[in-house]
Amino acid sequence: MRTLNIVAAFLALSSAFLLYGLNYDTRLAESRLQERERLAERARSDIAVLRAERAHLARPERIEPMARAQGLEPMTANNLLPGLTAGEAAITTSSTGQ
Amino acid sequence: MTMTAAGRSAAATSAFSRQRSRFVALVISGLFTVVAAQLVWLAASADRDTGARISMITAEPATNVARPDIVDRHGRLLATDVQVPSLAADPGLVFDADETAEKLAQVLPDLDAKTLRKSLGDRKRFVWVRRALSPRLAQKIHNLGLPGIFLRDEVRRTYPSGRIGGHVLGQVDIDNKGLTGLERWLDAARGIETVHAARLSTKAPLRLSLDVGVSHAVEDELEAAIVRYDAKAAAGIVMDASSGEVVASVSLPGVDPMLGVEVRDPDRIDRVNGGVYELGSVLKLMTIAMALEQGKSPESLVDTTAPLRLGRYEIADLHPLGRPMSVSEVFIHSSNVGAGLLALEAGADRQRGFLQRLGLLDAIDTELGTSPRPLVPDHFGRTEQVTIAYGHGLAVTPLQLVAATAGLINGGRAVRPTFVARDDAAPAGGPKLVGADTSRRLRDLMRLNVTDGAGTGRRADVPGYDVGGKTGTAEIAAKGGYRKKSVISSFLGAFPMSAPRYVTLVMLFEPRGVAATDGEVTAGRNAAPTTARIVARIAPLLGVAAAVPGG
Numbered sequence: 001m002r003t004l005n006i007v008a009a010f011l012a013l014s015s016a017f018l019l020y021g022l023n024y025d026t027r028l029a030e031s032r033l034q035e036r037e038r039l040a041e042r043a044r045s046d047i048a049v050l051r052a053e054r055a056h057l058a059r060p061e062r063i064e065p066m067a068r069a070q071g072l073e074p075m076t077a078n079n080l081l082p083g084l085t086a087g088e089a090a091i092t093t094s095s096t097g098q
Numbered sequence: 099m100t101m102t103a104a105g106r107s108a109a110a111t112s113a114f115s116r117q118r119s120r121f122v123a124l125v126i127s128g129l130f131t132v133v134a135a136q137l138v139w140l141a142a143s144a145d146r147d148t149g150a151r152i153s154m155i156t157a158e159p160a161t162n163v164a165r166p167d168i169v170d171r172h173g174r175l176l177a178t179d180v181q182v183p184s185l186a187a188d189p190g191l192v193f194d195a196d197e198t199a200e201k202l203a204q205v206l207p208d209l210d211a212k213t214l215r216k217s218l219g220d221r222k223r224f225v226w227v228r229r230a231l232s233p234r235l236a237q238k239i240h241n242l243g244l245p246g247i248f249l250r251d252e253v254r255r256t257y258p259s260g261r262i263g264g265h266v267l268g269q270v271d272i273d274n275k276g277l278t279g280l281e282r283w284l285d286a287a288r289g290i291e292t293v294h295a296a297r298l299s300t301k302a303p304l305r306l307s308l309d310v311g312v313s314h315a316v317e318d319e320l321e322a323a324i325v326r327y328d329a330k331a332a333a334g335i336v337m338d339a340s341s342g343e344v345v346a347s348v349s350l351p352g353v354d355p356m357l358g359v360e361v362r363d364p365d366r367i368d369r370v371n372g373g374v375y376e377l378g379s380v381l382k383l384m385t386i387a388m389a390l391e392q393g394k395s396p397e398s399l400v401d402t403t404a405p406l407r408l409g410r411y412e413i414a415d416l417h418p419l420g421r422p423m424s425v426s427e428v429f430i431h432s433s434n435v436g437a438g439l440l441a442l443e444a445g446a447d448r449q450r451g452f453l454q455r456l457g458l459l460d461a462i463d464t465e466l467g468t469s470p471r472p473l474v475p476d477h478f479g480r481t482e483q484v485t486i487a488y489g490h491g492l493a494v495t496p497l498q499l500v501a502a503t504a505g506l507i508n509g510g511r512a513v514r515p516t517f518v519a520r521d522d523a524a525p526a527g528g529p530k531l532v533g534a535d536t537s538r539r540l541r542d543l544m545r546l547n548v549t550d551g552a553g554t555g556r557r558a559d560v561p562g563y564d565v566g567g568k569t570g571t572a573e574i575a576a577k578g579g580y581r582k583k584s585v586i587s588s589f590l591g592a593f594p595m596s597a598p599r600y601v602t603l604v605m606l607f608e609p610r611g612v613a614a615t616d617g618e619v620t621a622g623r624n625a626a627p628t629t630a631r632i633v634a635r636i637a638p639l640l641g642v643a644a645a646v647p648g649g
Binding site: 017041044045049051052053054055056058059060061064074075076077078080 | 174
């Protein structure tokens with residue numbers, strides 16, 4: 001009987017500790033998760049800013065003068081080889097267009 | 099014997115109880131040690147936790163709207179949300195309203211210290227001090243360390259492409275809700291997503307039909323045209339002829355959606371979809387289409403030898419040929435008399451019905467909302483019939499004119515103008531406007547107007563791209579009549595004319611006669627060559643193959 005009592009008391013105590021520990025681990029994991037989420041959110045926000053900046057830097061009114069300074073200009077019919085079929089011409093054109 | 103037994107038993111009991119109390123003491127001290135350790139650990143890690151708690155407290159009232167990005171047809175960014183710090187205050191936590199206001203005013207000189215002091219004395223728990231700060235200013239304010247003053251992130255709309263598509267995109271208010279243009283449509287079509295923190299939208303971006311590259315090329319050429327022809331303003335449209343997708347919509351002077359001053363400036367209204375104009379002879383395309391649909395052929399003759407008498411007025415041609423003209427000559431010489439006679443022959447009901455079918459008599463609905471109503475005379479008398487036949491007395495939005503033209507020349511199927519990319523590439527099957535034969539003849543006429551040495555549109559030609567079109571020079575209506583020399587000159591074009599893929603419209607507002615045009619203001623001298631420059635630049639961008647010389 002006494003042995004049983006001791007064992008039961010021990011079990012009760014140890015499970016209390018275990019639960020307490022688990023509870024703490026969970027909170028810790030939660031706070032870590034929050035931190036990760038905050039990090040991810042900040043990264044997302046940075047990406048948004050960088051994308052906006054990239055779009056701003058790549059806007060045609062800025063690119064065009066640079067391209068022209070390099071001696072580039074819009075394609076004309078004279079840039080195509082005589083004898084090209086319409087299909088081939090279309091491929092050439094659309095690949096420059098994108 | 100019994101004593102001994104009892105004494106032995108007592109000794110055993112006391113030994114056991116000592117053991118037991120030692121055990122209990124051990125357990126209890128163990129528990130205290132754990133609690134103490136826990137306390138130490140909590141104290142050591144406290145800062146992280148309180149940080150989270152503070153952010154939880156301050157993440158309160160203000161709500162924001164997270165908006166999906168807007169991209170062009172190739173995925174290039176036109177509008178996006180970014181997080182910016184904003185300054186708010188909790189008056190309940192502010193120690194000294196006067197001092198706080200004074201210190202803030204030092205960092206933000208344009209801040210009204212008096213109003214701020216008043217709002218900091220309020221009983222409220224939350225007031226905005228300044229929305230959308232630069233990161234540098236935010237840091238400065240943070241360094242002041244004022245109690246009750248805190249920074250919080252908000253989402254704010256930005257338009258990284260500047261003025262490109264400015265009129266189409268519209269605007270958002272301070273809470274990021276759509277106010278005008280596509281931003282407003284976006285709220286209705288996609289539903290707004292209210293967020294209580296500075297969260298960015300997770301929705302897929304809205305893909306427009308606009309093309310940033312093409313829009314820029316059109317804008318650039320129109321800007322050059324304003325300078326070259328000394329015009330007050332200009333507008334240009336490029337529309338997919340079969341789907342009605344607007345690839346470029348440019349109105350100059352343009353607006354930057356971020357600058358409210360520009361958006362409200364009446365000189366900067368959207369001339370593509372925000373106003374109605376009498377566009378003059380470009381509307382002869384509709385008159386000729388009606389005549390062809392009625393059974394006339396391009397060779398049918400019209401007696402244009404004498405000026406057309408309408409009561410007190412007399413309509414005459416600028417350069418009369420002095421002989422009857424064929425329908426195709428009426429078109430390429432842009433004969434007002436000829437167009438008037440064709441309209442009179444068709445009759446008022448038919449003319450009105452035809453224009454109605456083309457969608458030129460009603461306001462049109464697009465993603466930008468309902469356009470202004472066209473100005474249509476109540477009664478189609480002889481005078482109205484004749485003037486409308488050559489494009490006066492009927493004012494329409496340039497966008498609806500382009501949409502009607504697309505429907506006429508794409509084989510005869512009506513198109514609905516749209517600013518949002520269509521999901522499927524299949525041409526929209528709108529109602530039938532004209533027969534395939536009429537459509538082909540119109541295409542031939544438009545091309546002839548550019549290739550013919552006498553055609554008004556000959557300066558619109560671009561080698562290899564098969565451009566066609568019609569010029570229009572409309573005197574601007576003013577009090578008590580029309581102002582001579584004050585015109586809107588326009589060129590309604592399409593390319594490649596054999597199977598049109600794109601319809602274009604170029605409008606120049608009040609160009610002046612300059613040396614380059616020999617002092618003339620007619621569309622053939624300014625709008626037509628501008629169209630040529632535009633087509634030469636945008637056709638390669640749009641993937642339209644040039645016919646190879648000698649190929």
